[in-house]
Amino acid sequence: MKLALAILLCKAIRFVGKLVGKGSSLPGQIALKFCPDALGRVKLPPYVVAVTGSNGKTSTVEMIAAVLRSAGKDVVYNAEGSNQIEGVTTLILTHCTLGGRMRGDVLLLESDERYARYSFKWFHPTHFVITNLYRDQLTRNGHPEWVYDAILPALHQDTTLVLNADDPLVSCFARGHEKVRWFGLEAWDGATAEHHGVYDDGAICPVCKEKMEYTLYHYNHIGHYRCPSCGHCRHTPDFAATGLDLKEGVLELDGDTRLALSFRSIYNVYNILAAWSLCRLCGVDKAVIARVLGSYILKNGRMVTFTLGKHHGTLLTSKHENSVAYDTNLRYIRDWEQPCTVVVMVDAISRKYFTGETSWLWDIDFDLLDAPHVERVVLCGKYVNDLALRFAFSRISREKIACYPSIPDAIQALERNGEEEIFVVTCFSDRDKLLDKVKREN
Structure with a gap:
């Protein structure tokens, strides 16, 4: 009876929340206060x-x-991105019968890496995909090894781990775990023998802390590695990207399936590879996966095209406080090779909390924009002075750089001048300050 009332309460609050455009976490929060072990009582999909x-x-x-x-x-997933325990509870209970049986064939959960151990206290996933571990949101997360320690308690021995073989820290989750499947990218023309970037989180073995050796790097510390001291190394992938041509936009998976890349980024390759691996483990035919992923355009706003005056523009969403996200999008711009202007916008560092901490700007490899086809670099937002100081230490010509404390002023200046391609690099916290003033494309 207590579970039924918690489900009913959650459904009612969620219904009201949808009417006012809110409420993806609050219903679950209240339901958990009423029935703290609700997630342990429900019957989940297979x-x-x-x-x-x-x-x-x-x-x-x-x-x-x-x-x-x-x-x-029939897939139920947290499309709104509420990925902590309250949001997960809302999702599950609103899709349950009053008897506690959840509808659907698959429950698919995006899980905040810091709070996974709370979300999975009462139940455990059948499959757990771990994409990567980078320096991310220093104020919240500290070092990636701290995040590793936060995720570890959420992993159950009966869960099949689906791990990025090319990330030396992620691969540590397999230690002592019997059910592990690996995904990874094989050698391709864009891989390098040397590390490129401001810092190298793969320099030291995460197991024994001795020097790590790499045969190739895909980007940052993601690549093919081996520790000569303890033997910690990249595992042979069960699911592999066996061919990649970013310029042509072609990806080959498992040696026999080719698909087109709608977004030609190494980031996108790994996201596709993770999705491919999980769907294959769920028994989906290769042809079905390739057909969907080869033509799929993300709906989450990570990449948005727009027009501004005579300019065509592309918004590349890059998480503030995450240098790897920025570096990946800057590489995309570097490889564009057509005349363009790049806008870097930092006005509010986070949507979730206030911080004025900008040391993460120094971890970003802005020298990637030191290219002839990058004609202008526009810096704007509240933290424009922090950006200007960081760019003063880059190789980019000062004559190319313009600074605007006001985002509307920067947008107006761009609208009045030129017709070259524009790339805007910013975070979810700031993107609507641009998108509200331009014309979005389909």
């Missing part, structure tokens, strides 16, 4: 899939949902 990591959670979950639905499965 597949319970969790996805966590520093980057790629939302995009990977969205692609998995699209593929599984195309394969005829």
